[in-house]
Amino acid sequence: MTSITIDKAARTFGSVRAVDGISLDVRDGEFFTLLGPSGCGKTTLLRMVAGFCPLDEGRILFGDARIDTLPAHKRNTGMVFQNYAVFPNMKVGDNVAYGLRARNVSKADTERRVEAALKLVQLGGYGTRWPYQLSGGQLQRVAIARAIVIEPHVLLLDEPLSNLDAKLRVEMRSEIRRIQKMLGITVLYVTHDQEEALSMSDRIAVMRSGHVEQCAEPKVIYEQPATAFVANFVGTTNLLKGTVVTRTGNDVEVKVGTTGIKADAHGAAAAVGQGVVLSLRPEALRLVASGEAPPPGWSTLVGTLGETEYLGALTRFQVKVADGTVLQLMSLVPPQGDAQVTIACDPSRVVVLPEDA
Ligand SMILES: Nc1ncnc2c1ncn2[C@@H]1O[C@H](COP(=O)(O)OP(=O)(O)OP(=O)(O)O)[C@@H](O)[C@H]1O
Ligand SMILES: [Mg+2]
Structure with a gap:
């Protein structure tokens, strides 16, 4: 010992x-x-x-x-x-x-x-x-x-x-x-x-x-x-490049393409105008059923449903968003219905990271 x-x-x-x-x-x-x-x-x-x-x-x-x-x-x-x-x-x-x-x-x-x-x-x-x-x-x-x-x-x-x-x-x-x-x-x-x-x-x-x-x-x-x-080596995640557009206390909003994504900064020193990488784990993302509103305070992305992989307890699936980025998602129930989907991002689970060296 x-x-x-x-x-x-x-x-x-x-x-x-x-x-x-x-x-x-x-x-x-x-x-x-x-x-x-x-x-x-x-x-x-x-x-x-x-x-x-x-x-x-x-x-x-x-x-x-x-x-x-x-x-x-x-x-x-x-x-x-x-x-x-x-x-x-x-x-x-x-x-x-x-x-x-x-x-x-x-x-x-x-x-x-x-x-x-x-x-x-x-x-x-x-x-x-x-x-x-x-x-x-x-x-x-x-x-x-x-x-x-x-x-x-x-x-x-x-x-x-x-x-x-x-x-x-x-x-x-x-x-x-x-x-x-x-x-x-x-x-x-x-x-x-x-x-x-x-x-x-x-x-x-x-x-x-x-x-x-x-x-x-x-x-x-x-x-x-x-x-x-x-973020990428440990677990599954989606890494998106963006720019910080607003900051209030620890909350930032990051512009990714044309979409604003809200995030708790998790203490990262993210200044307005700075280039950052967002880490969106599958569990930070949720499909919004058509006709329903996203949870209050959550940002949304629109995309098309891609490949679906049935894993037993979970289903893993992909959503392609406007700029061509493919996001990995996971849910208990396989996604059904439209090819056009809306994804909501839980701001408390979005992590803001420095641009990779
Ligand atoms: N005896 C050696 N002679 C020359 N190069 C070596 C020697 N031992 C390790 N290396 C090199 O050093 C680097 C680190 O090797 P190491 O075996 O420590 O990696 P590792 O993290 O254990 O990888 P793995 O997960 O594949 O086991 C590698 O590029 C390897 O080729
Ligand atoms: Mg080894």
Whole structure:
């Protein structure tokens, strides 16, 4: 159990600045996620913490102690990888015991700790099985047991669920969370799956080409994204360019094409005349039935109905507005009737963002 301080860490491979001077503070006992698209530097940063990738610049501390200068085996981290890396030629118990043997723990202690770790991942009694006798989810739990049996200060997980099928992935999310809470351990978790990040994390750092774009709690990342990149990467959204035309307190009106869209500024410093990007999530948009008025205070857009995608509980559909922009919408009931539709925008859910760099 410990806090992690990453202080201006940087690493370059050839011409690629994989990690471009990142600073992050992970709290003691926190579940902290690095989220971002492929190649943004998540694994490199995690490997820096684990000790498998030397830093070009910067420092990493566990608590008050600098650790980036220590070899990997002296950092007391447990690591779980994407491809579960369970040794196929060792029984489950021996797999879990591996790290303890390397640390010269006595036989009796090893047996006790292996069984306790297996119990924690709900595989009590599986020690004498062979890996080929286990399912994917069970194998991944063996990998977690092997990482936690050494009682690490920090648990590092790099896309540990990406080899599992969709249902198991969802089950394992709460399983990992449960284990983390039981142990009260600090977790640094890597994923490119935004739903996984939102559902599991205390805080998320959204990464983009080697830097952190935003670091905040899941709800803030989703509802108050700091940039258009974050709004677009986390969840579905519609990004529209416009110009601020009026501002009253925190409420602004943004002209998009010929339409005025009202928005709560969400604290963004949006000045009149400034170019901005609006983020309209599907849940900020609602179809207005013909003959009905939009909710008071909501702006409206007119368009034509495009493709409809039935998703079971929800229907996703598109509306093409006057300037040709296609908006993504969602509703519980499939849209019916006219090709011509009116969309209302909830001003409390419209987010005003700076124009993308
Ligand atoms: N050992 C290496 N040698 C050269 N380039 C590397 C090396 N490791 C990583 N890179 C490059 O650094 C960048 C970041 O890679 P990294 O593996 O950290 O990304 P990632 O965010 O984990 O991506 P993914 O989601 O695909 O796993 C990429 O451009 C990658 O090609
Ligand atoms: Mg990676």
